[in-house]
Amino acid sequence: MIIHNENLNIEQIAESGQCFRMNPIEKNTYSLIAYGRYLELKQIDESTVEFRCSEEEFKQLWKEYFDLTFNYKKIVDGLINGSDDFLKKAAEYGRGIRILKQEPFEALISFIISQNKNIPAIKSCIEAICKQYGERKINKELGGAEYYIFPRPEVLAQARCEDLRQCKTGYRDQYIIRAAQAVASGKLDLDSLIKCSHEEAVETLKSIHGVGIKVANCVSLYGLHHIEAFPVDVWIKKILKEIYQDKFDLNAYHGFAGIVQQYMFYYIRSNLIS
DNA sequence: GGCCAGGGCCCAC
């Protein structure tokens, strides 16, 4: 499947810190494991991407996953033509980013793991967990490569601390187990949080041990697709302080602050600014 | 080899 879209850049998405299982495999080409599937994507040119899958799979899954029905151009153009000089540059630089619709449970566990880790460490931790607890699959269409999907809640709910620590979770082992137990038992209904408001979702998520305001916002944004969520990590904190002197007006971006946040995050980490 | 990382908990104050 060849897809044309001005605001679809696989490398930018993969490097934007929102997902942890999208990795480069060759030039301009990335692999991705999500929703029990393995996918390869190739950036043909600035606004063209090859999805290596059937048309049916694309329509059924990836079109939604990459949020391809949403108009990002409108938001990018709004920022580029706006009066905020920093956001102007950030949006221009990261205009191929989209907010993925990841699986809620995977997002929950992934961002619990993310606390006090850098992105490479988060990735290797998640890969180890998938290898140990996730179902093994073979991709028949794309060369028969094996891959491990993200484990189901019931499986992680029964994990042992010692085994999880082998995956380098550190002190987060109990957070992971208890969160998985909450989901597996039905005590935490993540799907129901998609329908309710972002604020309600964050409040509910924070009741999980090991989930604070930042992780809750990440789960809300990347796992529940509440694009008004605005996660503040050390990088965003640095921007808010150094660029905006802690006077950034979130209300100016009401309803899509999470997208703005993503441009900021990607831009500051690119090292283009000193 | 020390500092930092898409932080949160817990306990003083």
Next chain:
DNA sequence: GTGGGCCATGGC
């Protein structure tokens, strides 16, 4: 309600 120590561990 707020601030600081502490947590486990890999990347750089």
